[in-house]
Amino acid sequence: MKIIVVGCGNVGSALAEQLSSEGHDITVIDTRQELVETVSVSCDVLGIVGNGASFTVQSEAGVEDADLIAAVTGSDELNLLCCLIARKAGGCHTIARVSNPVYSQEIAFIKEELGLSMIINPQLAAAREMARMLKFPFAMKVDTFVKSRVELVVYRIEEGSPLCNVKLKDLPGRLLCDVLIPIVERGEQVLIADGNFELKAKDDITIVGTQMKTIEFFKKLGKPTAAVRNAMIIGGGRTSIYLAKQLLQMGLKVKIIERDRKRCEILTEMLPKAMVICGDATDQDVLLEEGLVETEAFVANTNFDEENIMLTLFAKSLSKAKLITKVHRLAYDDIIAKLDLGSIIYPKYITAVTIIQYVRAMKNSLGSNIETLYRLNDNRVEAMEFLIKENSPVVGIPLAELNLKKNMIIGCITHKGQTTIAKGQSMIEVGDTVILITTQTGLHDIRDAVK
Numbered sequence: 001m002k003i004i005v006v007g008c009g010n011v012g013s014a015l016a017e018q019l020s021s022e023g024h025d026i027t028v029i030d031t032r033q034e035l036v037e038t039v040s041v042s043c044d045v046l047g048i049v050g051n052g053a054s055f056t057v058q059s060e061a062g063v064e065d066a067d068l069i070a071a072v073t074g075s076d077e078l079n080l081l082c083c084l085i086a087r088k089a090g091g092c093h094t095i096a097r098v099s100n101p102v103y104s105q106e107i108a109f110i111k112e113e114l115g116l117s118m119i120i121n122p123q124l125a126a127a128r129e130m131a132r133m134l135k136f137p138f139a140m141k142v143d144t145f146v147k148s149r150v151e152l153v154v155y156r157i158e159e160g161s162p163l164c165n166v167k168l169k170d171l172p173g174r175l176l177c178d179v180l181i182p183i184v185e186r187g188e189q190v191l192i193a194d195g196n197f198e199l200k201a202k203d204d205i206t207i208v209g210t211q212m213k214t215i216e217f218f219k220k221l222g223k224p225t226a227a228v229r230n231a232m233i234i235g236g237g238r239t240s241i242y243l244a245k246q247l248l249q250m251g252l253k254v255k256i257i258e259r260d261r262k263r264c265e266i267l268t269e270m271l272p273k274a275m276v277i278c279g280d281a282t283d284q285d286v287l288l289e290e291g292l293v294e295t296e297a298f299v300a301n302t303n304f305d306e307e308n309i310m311l312t313l314f315a316k317s318l319s320k321a322k323l324i325t326k327v328h329r330l331a332y333d334d335i336i337a338k339l340d341l342g343s344i345i346y347p348k349y350i351t352a353v354t355i356i357q358y359v360r361a362m363k364n365s366l367g368s369n370i371e372t373l374y375r376l377n378d379n380r381v382e383a384m385e386f387l388i389k390e391n392s393p394v395v396g397i398p399l400a401e402l403n404l405k406k407n408m409i410i411g412c413i414t415h416k417g418q419t420t421i422a423k424g425q426s427m428i429e430v431g432d433t434v435i436l437i438t439t440q441t442g443l444h445d446i447r448d449a450v451k
Contacts, residue, residue: 001359002027003026003070003359004026004028004063004066004070006053006069006072006079006082007030007071007073007079007097008032008047011348013039013348014352015070015352017042018352020043022356022359024359026043027045027061027062028046028048029049029057031049031050032049036048046061052071053081065090067362069082069090070097071083071094071096072095072097072351076098079096083095083096083114094114094116095116095118096120097121097351098119098121099121099122099124101241107119118358123239123242124242126345128246129345130239131246131247133324133343134252134322135227135250136225136227139343140155140156140204141343141376143376143383145371146414146419150210150211151207151208152374152435154205154206155204155218162175163199164199166199167197168194168196168198177217177220178213179209180421181193182208183381183437186200192407192439228252231295231299233299234298234300234301235258235303236276240267241267244271248274256271259278264276264278282310288318293318297322298324299324299326300315300323300325302326303328305328309325312342313341322343323341324342324345325344326344328346328348349379370444371386372384381441382437382441382442382443383411383435383437386434386436387431387433388433388434394449396428398425398426400424405451406440407440412435413426413432414432416431
């Protein structure tokens with residue numbers, strides 16, 4: 001597909017890199033020449049320096065023949081204008097990044113009136129992922145499928161856990177829980193685990209199951225299954241506003257620490273039920289005075305990666321809180337992973353994956369459609385939710401007889417509203433929703449999983 005990406009910042013560069021790696025014809029546009037040069041060289045894509053909202057610049061990028069334009073600059077208004085011009089000039093699909101909370105109540109109206117294919121909000125998407133993690137404070141990552149009826153939870157096995165030295169085939173008999181553990185990350189290895197795989201301490205395991213079965217599983221491990229009761233958020237940016245609103249709706253007590261006084265006044269007006277503290281969170285005394293030791297969740301959510309990392313390390317040294325760290329850049333991701341910063345949020349990847357899901361849905365065949373896509377284990381694993389719309393090679397055959405490609409596993413099947421863990425005798429029917437997990441990334445259709 002021919003795709004134009006307007007904006008070469010964190011989101012645009014990540015999007016160009018991943019779409020290019022999947023074989024699409026990518027052109028990037030930005031007014032900053034140095035960014036265009038960097039992205040075009042590193043991602044092997046065509047780069048154009050100019051205003052993405054200009055008809056002339058879009059024409060140079062080939063908008064008349066483009067299948068999709070994704071406008072992901074830091075300006076909501078510019079993004080909307082880019083998409084509007086592209087719709088008039090080429091009639092292609094359009095995706096706009098819109099982040100301002102002022103527009104949050106008007107998204108449906110804007111999308112319909114401007115004829116947009118999708119509106120994506122990186123800050124809101126990041127806040128939603130943070131909120132999911134606070135529902136399962138012991139989990140490193142939580143994703144949902146089938147309208148939140150199925151959960152995918154990443155958990156690190158601790159020393160002395162009932163899971164230590166247990167083979168996966170023996171797990172159902174040990175814990176009497178109907179969940180699936182399809183992925184195990186051990187050191188540098190990411191594996192699709194079979195029944196003979198023996199779990200060890202410090203393994204990062206991926207658990208797939210319905211919400212109730214997942215809760216039951218962790219109860220039997222002796223883990224708290226209730227959400228945290230309070231949260232301390234550092235930084236008063238847009239992500240913090242979206243997160244605070246969700247946490248307040250969940251009944252949590254929310255405290256936000258922001259150093260800018262004017263920003264604090266805005267936060268107080270927008271979040272009257274939250275406690276807003278005007279102070280410098282890099283001052284250890286401020287954190288201690290505001291109850292760092294007692295807080296149940298600590299979210300380092302400033303715009304500076306280094307500050308977020310240092311704040312999380314300090315919180316970890318004094319508190320047993322659930323830790324969430326926002327990181328924008330990935331230059332030192334290997335080092336960051338070794339610091340044990342709790343759950344790490346990369347907003348630019350969340351946004352890129354959402355757009356890639358849409359692109360794959362455009363490209364796939366008529367047999368199935370990608371409903372949800374998540375990337376796990378440093379993008380080495382994909383979990384996809386497919387809706388089976390017509391007969392295909394996977395329909396009506398017991399899974400034990402289905403000739404799947406290597407390193408692929410079907411986790412759950414939802415049939416007429418009932419979700420079950422996939423077993424050897426399970427069969428997929430037209431209209432079912434299927435969750436496929438694989439280390440072979442880039443699938444567009446459920447047919448791609450069959451040899």
